[in-house]
Each structure stands twice: as C-alpha cells, then as structure tokens.
Amino acid sequence: MIVCENLVKIYKAADLEVVALQGLDLTVEDGELMGIIGNSGSGKSTLLNMLGGLDRPSAGKLFVAGKNLFRLSQAELIQYRLRTVGFVWQNNARNLIPYLSAQQNVELPMLIAGQRKRDRAGELLEIVGLGHRKKNKLNELSGGEQQRVAIAIALANQPKLLLADEPTGSVDSRTAAMILDLFQELNRSMGLTVVIVTHDLEIARKVDRVVAIRDGKTSSEILRRSSAGEEGEETGRSDIEVETHEEWAVLDQAGRIQIPQEYLQEIGADGKMKIELEEGRIVLYPPPPKHASVQAK
Numbered sequence: 001m002i003v004c005e006n007l008v009k010i011y012k013a014a015d016l017e018v019v020a021l022q023g024l025d026l027t028v029e030d031g032e033l034m035g036i037i038g039n040s041g042s043g044k045s046t047l048l049n050m051l052g053g054l055d056r057p058s059a060g061k062l063f064v065a066g067k068n069l070f071r072l073s074q075a076e077l078i079q080y081r082l083r084t085v086g087f088v089w090q091n092n093a094r095n096l097i098p099y100l101s102a103q104q105n106v107e108l109p110m111l112i113a114g115q116r117k118r119d120r121a122g123e124l125l126e127i128v129g130l131g132h133r134k135k136n137k138l139n140e141l142s143g144g145e146q147q148r149v150a151i152a153i154a155l156a157n158q159p160k161l162l163l164a165d166e167p168t169g170s171v172d173s174r175t176a177a178m179i180l181d182l183f184q185e186l187n188r189s190m191g192l193t194v195v196i197v198t199h200d201l202e203i204a205r206k207v208d209r210v211v212a213i214r215d216g217k218t219s220s221e222i223l224r225r226s227s228a229g230e231e232g233e234e235t236g237r238s239d240i241e242v243e244t245h246e247e248w249a250v251l252d253q254a255g256r257i258q259i260p261q262e263y264l265q266e267i268g269a270d271g272k273m274k275i276e277l278e279e280g281r282i283v284l285y286p287p288p289p290k291h292a293s294v295q296a297k
C-alpha cells in the first residue's frame with residue numbers, strides 16, 4: 001500500500017531550512033494496521049502529510065495505492081485526497097458542528113462532495129458504534145463519541161488508507177483504548193490499511209507493528225509476536241498464546257542503523273566504534289579508555 005524510499009522533506013521559511021524527513025524508508029502492506037511513534041519534532045506529522053497528499057516531499061520515492069505521489073498533478077492530488085485517503089486528526093471534533101446532530105455532521109461533508117446519502121451516513125455511524133446516538137446533537141456527545149463521528153466522516157469516501165494523527169491525544173486513557181479498538185475492528189472487518197501516529201506507547205498492544213521515527217528517519221520497529229509461552233510448553237498445550245514485543249533496529253539502504261542513545265552511554269561510546277564480524281554476529285566496540293593507553297606506555 002505504501003512505499004517510501006529515501007524520502008526527504010525540507011521546509012524552507014525565510015532563510016531557514018528545516019530537514020523534517022532525512023531519507024526515510026518505510027513499507028506498509030495492504031490491510032496492515034500500524035503505528036508510528038517518535039519524539040516531538042521527529043517528523044511524524046510531516047510523514048503523514050506526505051502520505052495524505054497534503055504536502056509534497058522534496059526528494060526520494062513515494063508510492064501509495066499504486067500511485068506515484070511525485071508524478072501527480074495538482075488536480076490528481078486533490079482527487080487522491082478525496083478518493084484514496086481518509087484523515088482523522090487529534091482535534092477533529094473541533095471541525096464538527098456542535099448544534100447539528102451526529103447524522104447531520106456526517107451528511108454535511110458528503111453533501112459538499114456532491115453525494116446525498118442519508119442511509120450511508122446512518123450506516124457509517126453504525127459502523128463506528130454510534131447508531132443509537134445519531135439523532136443527538138454533537139454537543140450532547142462525549143469527546144470519544146465525537147471522535148467516532150469524525151472517524152465515520154473519514155470513512156465516507158470509502159478510503160483505502162486511513163491516516164490518523166494523534167487520534168487519542170485529547171481523550172482519557174479508557175476512551176483512547178476504545179478508539180484504538182475501533183481502528184482494529186475497521187482494519188479487520190473492512191480490510192482498511194490504517195496508519196496511526198501517536199505519542200501513546202500503549203499502541204504497541206493494539207497494532208501489528210510500530211515504527212519508531214528518530215530525526216526524520218525510521219530507527220526501529222516493534223513487532224508483536226504471539227507464541228506458545230512457557231506455560232504452554234510446560235503443559236504441552238499449544239493453545240496458550242503469549243504475546244511478546246520485539247524491537248528491531250532498521251538498517252537503511254546505505255547500511256546505517258541508529259543505536260539507542262542509552263546503549264551508547266552504557267558502553268561509553270563517543271565518536272568512534274570498532275566494528276568486527278564474530279561468528280555470525282556484528283560486534284561494536286567502543287575505543288579503549290584514554291587512561292588505558294597512558295598505562296600501556
């Protein structure tokens with residue numbers, strides 16, 4: 001569904017240049033449910049804006065749903081935004097109209113897009129679990145329910161890809177879990193590819209894969225694995241599944257990986273490392289401490 005190769009985005013403001021994406025590589029399969037995490041300023045929203053066709057990358061390759069986003073004309077890009085992707089933002093509810101009902105809020109953007117489909121709006125609210133609240137005015141709904149109305153709107157154009165930027169950023173943790181469950185359900189029942197950008201590390205429990213972005217590049221991936229655990233081995237039962245998370249560093253096309261800062265600190269690495277191949281492993285050694293060479297003299 002998504003292929004980013006060596007993606008670069010440079011923002012230019014007056015004399016200042018900010019390199020928000022520094023050669024990012026990412027592949028997302030059709031029907032995948034995945035999360036993107038990273039510190040503030042690491043480039044998460046920039047990436048989402050590129051995937052959603054809201055902004056154009058500066059260099060690299062970017063394909064979504066078979067479309068080369070570098071080659072699309074402005075008119076094609078507008079069609080792409082309307083037909084291929086759905087967006088859910090953190091403060092989506094702010095774009096909704098408080099004195100209209102949930103149903104009217106879903107109908108309105110469909111009307112603007114030239115579709116008048118009352119039944120479809122009702123259906124979408126059913127899908128997000130709000131069928132029983134469709135006549136309620138938006139200001140009578142909780143924050144989580146309002147976010148679900150926003151998700152129903154994002155699904156109105158039957159997107160292939162749903163992009164969510166901090167969709168749980170302004171709700172409590174229980175509501176956040178419910179919203180993530182809804183994404184999971186939409187992914188499974190509709191085969192929708194879902195990419196969720198978040199600060200919330202809890203996401204790892206809800207998605208198949210979490211990609212961490214550091215300084216505008218993918219640095220590591222956390223994969224969820226289900227396996228028969230010790231309990232299963234002891235009892236000989238393979239139906240007891242244990243869920244584990246494994247973190248993998250991402251090796252880029254030039255052979256670079258990012259080593260977590262805390263590991264480097266732990267071994268006192270500073271500037272240079274020695275790399276050796278030892279029996280099927282690559283081992284990194286920090287330079288010897290300075291006093292060691294003094295002692296040797």
Ligand SMILES: Nc1ncnc2c1ncn2[C@@H]1O[C@H](COP(=O)(O)OP(=O)(O)OP(=O)(O)O)[C@@H](O)[C@H]1O
Nearest residue numbers: 011013018020038039040041042043044045046047
């Ligand atoms: N329109 C813009 N013009 C100039 N610089 C920008 C623009 N948008 C983002 N940046 C810069 O690009 C870098 C990446 O920003 P981005 O918003 O993608 O990060 P983020 O990981 O989404 O952060 P947060 O979690 O705080 O939303 C930051 O240094 C940011 O200041």
